[in-house]
Amino acid sequence: MRQLISKLLRALAFTLPLVSGVEHAQAQTVQTSAPFALLMDYESGTVLFEKAADDLMAPASTAKIMTVELVFHELAQGHLKLDDTFPISENAWRKGGGVAGGSSMFAVLNSRISIEDLLRGVIIQSGNDAAIALAEGVAGTEDAFATLMTRRARELGLEKSTFTNPWGRGDLDMKVTAREMAMLSAHLIRTYPQYYHYFGEKEFTWNKIRQLNRNPLLNMELGADGLKTGDIKESGFGLVGSAVQNGQRLILVVNGFKTANDRAEDSRRLINWGFRAFEPKVIFTDKDIVGTAKVFGGEAGEVGLVANGSIKLLVPRTSGEKLTGKIIYSGPLVAPLEQGKEVAHLRISRGNTQIFDAPLFTASAIAHGTLSQRALDAGTEFGLSLFRQLVQKK
16 A cells, blocks of 8 residues: 655745745746746756646657767767767658758768767757767667667656657657656766766857757856757747756756747746745755654564755745655565665655655664564554555445
8 A cells, every 4th residue: 555654844844934025926926838847956856847747748859868868878888989980871861961951960971970970960950860870870770769768768767758769750659748858857967977068069060061059048148058959840849958057057848839939038037037036955964864664574663764865955035835745655664674775755845846756765774573573563454454445445
């Protein structure tokens, strides 16, 4: 049975001071015309704003972030090198080149281009030809690479997103969520600092054709350094972006705008609001016991739960809203338990919005209890099981 320990945690039961009613209203009424949106603090994972963040949407060229992640992964594993070259096949040239009319690196048919330049072609120029060339170079075909994309998404914990091609072509089966695109971006930034800088480069010239980075945030003095835009009929205008100010990084995902100008202006406003309206607060230190979980058949009836390090959230500077926490686990846990085992999740909400989710681990080992302790636990659990069945029948 899924057991919810739903209580107001003492460390979370606080109210931030309300400086003025006007500032409070501004902090709580940020809006966007995008049908899908999520603004997240990179370090803590705190969600600052969301709108249909778990609904499926067409990614358009932001799908190339997943393409790039796969290539970065192969590079980091030593399976590829930046100066390795891949050919530009007729398929890549015809479907993704200049003759196709979409965004293109303008790679020459049958030429060979280094992985580094193809990455720049994908990231800066949003080249469909470059994305197809990378896919074919890594997996042999676009379809095989798309299978790897979805498989890799599942490995990274992206449970809803499905990829059917490496460049964002419209497809009924090609769907992602704003939350999972933010998770993917955070992973990419955290895992590949040696390669992430390509997303912040503002221009790239290939085949004597100079193209500017399509990310409008890079020229707004926001501290933006990535990631990718997208625009097809099925998606509207979308953007996955990241910006750093005073050591704090925010990740923004928006999609479904009617115009590129709406996308740029709303993105600017959301990022500025995120940096201005929130402040960091340590909720638990790395030594704090966050809560407890019940244990069946152990020398102790419960075990303390700890996080992997301190828990720091972004909280509104001027809001009177309280934060509430839930510890969620399948229980009772069964002894023996080793120390440091992941057994639960801490979920924190601000109002009706879940803003934080992190795993919790056993703070100590719990050995088998005595025969009499185990018998008592078994009897108690049997009684609780009967009670649950009666409740369910009513």
